[in-house]
Amino acid sequence: MNLTQTLFPAGGSSPAPAPSPSHPSSLFPQIARCRTMRDLAQVHAAFIKTGQINDTLAAAEILRFCATSDRFHRDLEYAHKIFKQMRQPNCFSWNTMIRGFSESDEDEAVTAITLFCEMIGHVFVGPNRFTFPSVLKACAKTGKIREGKQIHGLALKFGLDGDEFVMSNLVRMYVMCDLMKDARVLFYKNIIEQDRHGDMVTDKRRRDGEVVLWNVMIDGYVRLGDFKAARMLFDKMRQRSVVSWNTMISGYSQNGFLKEAVEIFQEMQSGEIRPNYVTLLSVLPAISRLGSLELGEWIHLYAEKNGIEIDDVLGSALIDMYSKCGIIEKAVHVFERLPRKNAITWSAMINGFAMHGQANEAIDCFHEMEEASVRPSDVVYIGLLTACSHAGFVEQGRRFFSHMLNVSGLEPRIEHYGCMVDLLGRSGHLKEAEELILNMPMKPDDVIWKALLGACKIHGNIEMGERVAGALMEMAPHDSGAYVALSNMYASRGNWAAVSDMRVRMKEMDIRKDPGSSWIDIDGAVHEFLVEDESHPRSEEIRSMLLEISEKLRSVGYRPITTQVLLNLDEEDKENALYHHSERIAVAFGLISAKAGASLRIVKNLRICEDCHSSFKLISKVYGRHITVRDRKRFHHFKDGSCSCLDFW
Structure with missing residues (x-):
């Protein structure tokens, strides 16, 4: 065995950050001291001048620095030139180049597959267990499933079907190419082999490989949105890594399963695996x-x-x-x-x-x-x-819109036009808002039309509201927003026949209104309430508190704004409907649950109505509480009988 084979027994991947005295990088401290490609180029020039570049180990170390350093120091073009000049690159050098390109962007990752094909045709050197994970990663990144399947066959031919990291990268390739059926077959075949070995699977490398394989499958199910299957696998894992927890937390959080994300994070805290930087980033959006x-x-x-x-x-x-x-x-x-x-x-x-x-x-x-x-x-x-x-x-908004375009040189996106429509519409400039939509350089989306429709509702412009609602219904015929908004506008004018027609139309098309719901956090536990919700274990106490609130507010001059109840009911029924809005139930629960004088924080999925807004101002004064409500649009801080929005929302 020659020196190269002694130092690179398996053609391994890049050396560890703190190499042992026998590691190749220890033989070339001048390379190890390099911090930039400029430093490396000077060392490279010295090696060429002294002839040291002809040393296979020296050339391989320079190649490693160029191809596998962090993305700020990596220079694959430079590395490729060095590689082409090497007389007889060893397995380590081939692996270094394939790994470098596989970890780069999609266009350059294709080169990793090309290099692998060249390596296969080479007379003196062939791939090993360190080669396959990198080239499979390139196939996954580029979606080259045909080539990936061929490489899968080669891995079997080389007897690597028992290598955990080759297998995990094969499974990852099938997962990322949306071939979960093939991924499942490989995964369960590997699990059967692991179960057959039983307690024999004890060395760290095999245990780590097993965890990686399970993580890849869980990630695949998360990508598909099949959280039932992902959670089932997660619960069955014999050993978990921080990646296992992070995959579940981020998957839940990014797909709107907020409570589940928080619950699994709290479960993680009771185990041996400690949250890391990625864990915190994953769970914070849900929180x-x-x-x-x-x-x-x-x-x-x-x-x-x-x-x-x-x-x-x-x-x-x-x-x-x-x-x-x-x-x-x-x-x-x-x-x-x-x-x-x-x-x-x-x-x-x-x-x-x-x-x-x-x-x-x-x-x-x-x-x-x-x-x-x-x-x-x-x-x-x-x-x-x-x-x-x-x-x-309004004027400041117009100036900032102009500033973005003329000073910062940024092209307004549809979101910026949406903000301007909202700004103009809220302030009563409905015609200007509509003209802005019609003259936009891009096709308006439903969000922009909804912003204008909301402004029409605020200012009672039914004529424009009908026009805008019509555009929305044509664009998104099964979205309840336009139907509900127009129905509410008719109801505010007492046009119950038009309201009835709209409700019949919604029923015929099986369109359902999003139910109002509110959350309140008490001692770290989140409690959710719907309209007229009596499912909470303390519903009797909540009902009593709602009655108490009603009586106390009336004693200080509160009168229900029943025009907010957009149903054809008598006044008493309208008042009862107002008392059971989800945010009212949440604040009642907060008053019976939180410590005396403690602030109450409520989150609502819809916009707070005018009557609840008026009531919360009085509740904050009567009960001496700072109440914060985050609705779909913004925050309202109620304190001492007033709101931070100054009644403009």
Whole structure:
């Protein structure tokens, strides 16, 4: 066996960060000291000048640096030139090149497959167990399933069907190419083999390979949206890694299963695997949308205590979490402590101010961003325009829209036009809003038409509302939004015949209105309520509190705004309907559950109605509570009988 074979017994992958004295990188400390490609080029030039480049090991180490360093230092073109000049590259060099290209973007990953084909045809060197995972990764990334199946056959020919990492990459390839049936066959075949070995599967490499294989299958089911199958596999795992937990948490969170994401995160905390940076990033969006402040605060503290860096990405997620949980002050605190700020972090802070109706603060934040010489992204302008919309700052909104185009050089996206339509519509400039839609450079979507329809409802413009609703019904015939909005507009005018016709039409088309629901976080537990919900274990106490609230509000002059009940009922029935809105039930539960004087935080999936808004102002004064409601549009902070929105929402 020659020196190369001694040092590279299996043609392995790149060396560990802290190599042993026998590792090839220890023979060339000048390469190990390189930090940039410029440093490496100088060493390379010296090796050429001294003839040391003819040493296979020296050339292989230079190649490794170029091809497999991190993405900021990698130079695959340079590596490929070196590789072509090598007289007889060994297996390690081939593997290094294939790995480098497979880890690059999709276009360059194709080159990894081409190199593998060249390697197969080589006389003196052939692939080994380190070659196949990289080339299979390239096939998965590029969707080259035909080539992948051929490589699968070669892996069997080389006797690698028992190698856990080759198998896991084969399964991953089939998963990413949407061939779950083939992935399942391989997976269960491997599981049968593992069960046959029983307790013999004890070495760390095989155990790690088994975990990776299960993780790949779970990820495949998550990609398909089959969470039942994913959870079944997850629950059956004999051993889990942090990746196993992260896959389930992020899968649930990204697909709207917010409670499930939080529940599995809480289950993770009771086990041996500790949450890492990715775990926190995965669960924070779910916590944000649920408004679970206590758990969000726990995550923030956990990161600080465990040395997890709160960088621009995690910092932005924390800013978003605190903003959406109603604590804008803590969002500002996180923002101010960030060591580095970029367009993402500034955008998170501006959006936080926007959703809390703090338009002046959002605008000041934007100016600070400009002073810090950070180029605003198009997302920043969405936050600014939203802030202007919530405050009724029409002229400022027009200026920012122009600034984005003429100063920042950004082309407005459909979201920016949507913000402008919302801003103009809320402020009563309905005609200008409609003209903006009709003159947009792109086709309007349903979100923009809904923004204008909402403005028509606010300002009672039924003529335009019918026109806009018609466009929406044609665009999305089974979306309940247009039907409900138009029906409500008819009801507000007492046109019950038109309301009845609209409801019959919805019934014939099997269109159902989204039910109103609200959440409240009490001691870290999220409680959800629907309209007229009596399913909660404490429903009797809630009902009593609702009656108490009604009596106390009447004693201070409250009169129900029954025009908000868009049903043909008598006044008493309308009043009863108002008392059982989901946010009313949530606040009643909060009053009987939270400590005396504690703030109440409620999240609602729809826009808060005018009567509930009026009631919550009085409840905050009568009961001495700070009540925060996050509805579909924005935050409302009720305190001492007033709301932060100043009744403009």
